[in-house]
Amino acid sequence: MKELRRIASFDVNHDVLVPGMYISRIDGDVVTYDLRFIKPNTPPFMSVEAAHTIEHLFATFVRNSQFGSEVVYFGPMGCMTGFYLLLRNTVSYEDAITLVRDALDFVALSGGHSYDHSYIPGNSRIECGNYLAHDLYGACKLANKMRVVMENWSVAKLSYRPLVLIQGAMMVEIADLLKKRNDFKKVVINDFVFYVSDGLVISLTGIGMTNATIATTIAINHFHPSYIINQGTAGAHLPEMHVGDFVVAEKSVNININFGSDDAEIPLDNQFKFFDGDKDLVKRLSTGGDGIRIFTGILGSGDLFSRNENQINRLRNMYGEIAEEMECAGVYEVCKHFGVPCAGIRVISNNEITKEAYQPDVASRLQDYLYNLLFD
Incomplete structure (x- = not known):
């Protein structure tokens, strides 16, 4: 037949x-x-x-x-x-x-x-x-x-094309994405800024998990995205990582949750501490390409930016995280409750262990990768 x-x-x-x-x-x-x-x-x-x-x-x-x-x-x-x-x-x-x-x-x-x-x-x-x-x-x-x-x-x-929401905490983390199209419409909802085009919404979340969770909740309720990509820059917590490498978050952990009695001791089930990225999205983001090194693992999120090597080693030993940023865990938690597929990815902008200085401009490298992966 x-x-x-x-x-x-x-x-x-x-x-x-x-x-x-x-x-x-x-x-x-x-x-x-x-x-x-x-x-x-x-x-x-x-x-x-x-x-x-x-x-x-x-x-x-x-x-x-x-x-x-x-x-x-x-x-x-x-x-x-x-x-x-x-x-x-x-x-x-x-x-x-x-x-x-x-x-x-x-x-x-x-x-x-x-x-x-x-x-x-x-x-x-x-x-x-x-x-x-x-x-x-x-x-x-x-x-x-x-x-x-x-x-x-x-x-x-009206389009059945999946609506992708891509987030960035700072303008430098979304600026190159905005250059990819000339028809973005700026939408401001409760002081949070979104840029809307066909099949794509770019969200300027603001720095920190509180801002990220609010922005994500607004976006889900207003735009109904098919899936969410939380991206930006991060600090490396492994000596083998270098500025320009990518980290895809199989899991994200809220490194703020600690009652101080003992490292990583918390009287709650681990489900309140670690959040999973969508497996299919994690796999897709890990595709890679020429000259791109990608690590997958646990991404640590907190309202701090660790610059002390002892603190970095402590966090790595506590949570097993391989890089640190300030939004992903909050986004993962919101997406878990709303049932929206989500994955986080970061480009390494500094490594305090190897003394590689902060380079915010590498954010463009990740934005180019994501747009080519998702839309080309």
């Missing part, structure tokens, strides 16, 4: 999809939009009855709208997590979003508070092949949830 060509939708990572409106494919002059009402593989899914009712109401509304002649099809996904809406490309992306919002309003408000099925168009035995399988209450409930999702939806969010 001839090998079947894999369809494009199977290449979308459904584990990281969130409810929303996405462009699934473009065939000639027809644009297929996926309206994801439910996060994939996260029950409860849409009931057949509620989805059936939405199909009748939504389709009736859009075909009676100003774009009625441009509507090709509307119907449910077999996985019962949403619907397909096919429009001619004469409908702009902005108008398509507005049309979906208006249709959801129509569905959500149908029947007022009575949920009388007589409000459902085409619900008789003559008009419908399964006319008893309707649930107006369930349809209104689903539509109301989707209305909230669509409130702030924009053209920039």
Whole structure:
């Protein structure tokens, strides 16, 4: 039997999809939009009855709208997590979003508070092949949830391309990334700065774990990234490391957590001390290339910058960490709670053991590596 060509939708990572409106494919002059009402593989899914009712109401509304002649099809996904809406490309992306919002309003408000099925168009035995399988209450409930999702939806969010969030604590750690594109839009949320482009958000977190955790929480709630890369500079804690080498954080440890009674002694389970990077992302970041040396291991995070060799040896002996910076553990902890894949990577900017002085300019080396790895 001839090998079947894999369809494009199977290449979308459904584990990281969130409810929303996405462009699934473009065939000639027809644009297929996926309206994801439910996060994939996260029950409860849409009931057949509620989805059936939405199909009748939504389709009736859009075909009676100003774009009625441009509507090709509307119907449910077999996985019962949403619907397909096919429009001619004469409908702009902005108008398509507005049309979906208006249709959801129509569905959500149908029947007022009575949920009388007589409000459902085409619900008789003559008009419908399964006319008893309707649930107006369930349809209104689903539509109301989707209305909230669509409130702030924009053209920039229509792409199924994974949205990558790359973080840097200082401007020198993101400046070269910002030079890679000329269409970044600066967004400020609660005094935290983000630069937004297609499939990419760059976050200037500020220095330290408090800033990093706040910035990460804001980014997850506002941008819904598919995954997060926390990157920047770090100090080496191994004599064989040199300025310009990379460190990928298989784990990150909060080196601030210590009650002082004994080194590394803490009356909590280790799950509160060490946090794992996403294994697939760690592997991807460890790809390397010509002239690039990459170490993998434990990255220590704390609101300090150790310059004393005795302190460095103490931290290495306590936690097994191989380099030190100031944000990664906080980001890993936030991502753990929100279920967002995350990995940290640093370029060595100094080594107090070998007396290699601090060189902030090496930050550009890591930024070039990341952009080429993730987007080229």
